[in-house]
Amino acid sequence: MxxxxxxxxxxxxxxxxxxxxxxxxxxxxxxxxxxxxLKLSPLKIxxxxxxxxxxxxxxxxxxxxxxWRIRSTIPLPIAATAIEKALATAAHAVLYGLMLALPLSGxxxxxxxxxxxxxxxxxxxxxxxxxxxxxxxLATEIHIACVISLICILIVHIGAALRHHILLKDDALKRxxx
Amino acid sequence: xxxxxxxxxCLAILMALFGxxxxxxxxxxxxxxxxxSSDLEFIASYQGLPINxxxxxxxxxxxxxxxxxxxxxxxxVFISSADMGSxxxxxxxxxxxxxxxxxFSEAIFTSQHLETVSRTENNAEYIAHGxxxxxxxxxxxxxxxxxxxNGSDQVxxxxxxxxxxxxxxxxIGDWASGEQIGLAVRVSFAVQLDRTNE
Ligand code: HEM
Ligand code: HEM
Numbered sequence: 323m324x325x326x327x328x329x330x331x332x333x334x335x336x337x338x339x340x341x342x343x344x345x346x347x348x349x350x351x352x353x354x355x356x357x358x359x360l361k362l363s364p365l366k367i368x369x370x371x372x373x374x375x376x377x378x379x380x381x382x383x384x385x386x387x388x389x390w391r392i393r394s395t396i397p398l399p400i401a402a403t404a405i406e407k408a409l410a411t412a413a414h415a416v417l418y419g420l421m422l423a424l425p426l427s428g429x430x431x432x433x434x435x436x437x438x439x440x441x442x443x444x445x446x447x448x449x450x451x452x453x454x455x456x457x458x459x460l461a462t463e464i465h466i467a468c469v470i471s472l473i474c475i476l477i478v479h480i481g482a483a484l485r486h487h488i489l490l491k492d493d494a495l496k497r498x499x500x
Numbered sequence: 501x502x503x504x505x506x507x508x509x510c511l512a513i514l515m516a517l518f519g520x521x522x523x524x525x526x527x528x529x530x531x532x533x534x535x536x537s538s539d540l541e542f543i544a545s546y547q548g549l550p551i552n553x554x555x556x557x558x559x560x561x562x563x564x565x566x567x568x569x570x571x572x573x574x575x576x577v578f579i580s581s582a583d584m585g586s587x588x589x590x591x592x593x594x595x596x597x598x599x600x601x602x603x604f605s606e607a608i609f610t611s612q613h614l615e616t617v618s619r620t621e622n623n624a625e626y627i628a629h630g631x632x633x634x635x636x637x638x639x640x641x642x643x644x645x646x647x648x649x650n651g652s653d654q655v656x657x658x659x660x661x662x663x664x665x666x667x668x669x670x671x672i673g674d675w676a677s678g679e680q681i682g683l684a685v686r687v688s689f690a691v692q693l694d695r696t697n698e
Pocket of ligand 2 (some may be wrong): 347350351352353354355358373374375376377378380421424425426427428429430431432462465466469
């Protein structure tokens with residue numbers, strides 16, 4: 323596990339990972355809703371190729387981010403109470419979990435729906451399941467449940483960051499920024 | 501005397517004709533596909549990656565002459581039985597842009613010109629020249645096929661060919677370009693035929 327040290331701020335690489343994933347997620351969520359609502363057309367298929375490509379990129383970045391997190395030293399939580407600290411830790415853990423579960427469930431939908439895809443029009447994504455209607459439906463439900471959870475937790479997450487910055491006027495946001 | 505001879509001759513010719521007819525009808529055979537042991541598959545492509553599909557319902561009827569030479573082939577394919585392993589894709593391909601099975605429920609291939617490529621006692625290779633009628637459009641195609649005896653009353657015919665979906669208006673409008681969904685579609689079949697002489 324990561325060592326927690328008396329650091330003023332997050333390491334440069336941790337910050338980069340955080341904001342790259344945040345940026346990709348902010349593209350990925352609207353893209354998912356947009357692509358899903360399009361009527362079947364080459365445009366829809368292109369949007370899903372983007373969605374799947376960006377989603378698998380997020381998976382890759384998150385895996386590297388977690389590996390880096392385990393090996394690096396991270397700052398101690400800024401929290402007034404033990405409950406606040408526990409909530410923040412839990413929310414961050416769930417965010418990491420969702421950033422893994424979303425691409426994995428998406429990958430499963432794509433495979434079970436028998437829809438092959440070349441990520442970024444370059445790399446064929448191997449199937450992790452054969453064509454299977456019930457697996458596809460289950461994976462779709464998991465994917466959507468994760469999307470809803472992610473949106474809810476992000477509202478709290480961003481709200482908490484703003485609370486620290488504006489109301490509490492502490493360094494929580496600054497130490498994650500460059 | 502002369503008259504008599506003429507009449508006998510005529511009779512002899514008639515009998516000979518009739519005889520051959522009977523002989524032929526006894527020895528010429530008709531064959532019918534068995535649904536359980538037959539496959540008709542196709543491979544489309546998407547972003548250059550293969551997607552497999554199959555038709556679950558189709559029938560093949562064939563005729564052979566007294567020398568078990570293939571003389572006629574009739575194939576009917578029920579378009580609504582197309583299965584690409586995904587309910588979304590299956591629904592999409594039945595729409596008017598694709599197969600339009602509402603208006604064109606069957607594909608029909610008929611060949612009466614079977615070119616023999618090679619032939620031994622139990623095996624033969626043919627090229628079936630004929631017309632494929634698909635989505636209301638007719639195109640001449642040549643289908644290479646092998647014929648293998650599996651016993652005296654059973655044969656398996658098998659073959660592969662590539663069709664261009666644009667020749668049949670399959671995938672029109674926005675889909676007409678082969679960029680996302682390739683124009684070439686590989687079709688393969690292995691059909692068991694049983695002798696069905698009445
Ligand atoms: C405008 C949007 C965002 C803001 C302002 C923001 C802000 C922050 C801040 C200030 C921290 C540091 C907390 C600390 O120092 O204890 C943090 C951590 C974190 N953020 Fe965000 N964030 C945003 C978007 C996101 C998004 C989209 C995700 C992922 C879905 C995300 C996932 C995380 C995670 C997992 C941590 C914990 C890092 C760790 O403990 O390794 N954040 N965020
Ligand atoms: C962090 C990564 C991801 C996020 C945040 C995300 C988000 C979304 C969202 C917001 C939707 C629309 C919501 C809905 O379906 O009602 C969606 C749908 C979808 N996503 Fe993702 N996605 C991610 C990764 C992936 C990946 C990697 C794949 C495939 C390889 C994928 C495949 C799909 C598919 C196939 C749908 C349509 C599901 C349906 O028919 O309802 N997603 N995603």
